[in-house]
Amino acid sequence: MTNTGHSQEENPLQPRPYRVREYYRETPDTFTLTIDMAVDHDPGQFVQVSLPGIGESPISICSDSRKFIKLNIREVGRVTRELAGLRKGDTVFLRGPYGKGYPMEQLRGNDLIIVGGGCGIAPLKGTIDYIENHREAYGEVNLFIGYRSPKDIIFSRELEEWQQKYHLHVMVDQNPAGEFCYDGRTGFVTEAIREKVQDNRNKVVFICGPPVMMRAVIGILQEKGFNDDQIFVSAERLMFCAIGVCCHCMIKGKFTCIDGPVFRYDQIKEDEQE
Ligand SMILES: Cc1cc2nc3c(=O)[nH]c(=O)nc-3n(C[C@H](O)[C@H](O)[C@H](O)COP(=O)(O)OP(=O)(O)OC[C@H]3O[C@@H](n4cnc5c(N)ncnc54)[C@H](O)[C@@H]3O)c2cc1C
Missing domain, CATH: 3.40.50.80 (Nucleotide-binding domain of ferredoxin-NADP reductase (FNR) module)
Known part of the structure; x- marks a missing residue:
């Protein structure tokens, strides 16, 4: 089952504040944030990361812990460049996790x-x-x-x-x-x-x-x-809502945000070849 990280009463679109636990510069244009978000999630799922007044970006969770999440981010535009200015102790806003990750349970034994x-x-x-x-x-x-x-x-x-x-x-x-x-x-x-x-x-x-x-x-x-x-x-597509409402990430009946971002290749092969 896919983890949504939300109880039914919570508004899934409401970003919540979390503390940056570690900032690590990986390369001239990428950095990794460790964030105090204690949440259940599957490998391959993503969160929507935002800074008030700046904007929001989907970023994949690149760790497997229930105490924190790590995000590796490449500076490409307005949101990601502002996120690069965060330091240990700062606050960042997140919602999620979203999407379907890798079916690790089904793949046991491989x-x-x-x-x-x-x-x-x-x-x-x-x-x-x-x-x-x-x-x-x-x-x-x-x-x-x-x-x-x-x-x-x-x-x-x-x-x-x-x-x-x-x-x-x-x-x-x-x-x-x-x-x-x-x-x-x-x-x-x-x-x-x-x-x-x-x-x-x-x-x-x-x-x-x-x-x-x-x-x-x-x-x-x-x-x-x-x-x-x-x-x-x-698959990475431009997306906004992350909950299958805005349709920005939709290709031929599939939403990258809720049916993906991880797909078995036979399920998206024709779309990808276009
Ligand atoms: C499910 C998912 C997971 C992602 N995981 C990561 C991640 O782990 N680390 C990471 O660094 N980035 C990840 N991305 C891409 C990231 O969301 C974008 O780079 C970011 O939103 C750009 O925002 P910006 O305001 O900094 O740049 P903008 O000014 O919005 O864009 C700068 C440039 O990046 C392009 N771009 C923007 N969004 C996307 C996108 N979604 N896919 C491809 N190109 C895009 C724009 O077309 C433009 O050329 C992910 C995207 C998706 C959909």
């Missing part, structure tokens, strides 16, 4: 392949934390993460930990000489997937990233025999 491109690793970090908290329920875990360049590496603190616990494959598209100390692989993350993923047996794949990367990854998986119902994608 090997998991997690593919994140750039900021797309943020919603997937929520599933990685969930797996860590339910490690016995899943088989082998492979993480494939692609960043544009070493300066775009988010979750560098967590990468060290993931390296110890899972099969971690990190790639950067390019490494401009001398800019950063980086001794990992250079190239597209698709190369690593082509090399390391052998077959589709007992495996499910979660993908989140730029559409061009998602399409390339799905193509490789299909070549390797994966069925569309073994693949889950996270």
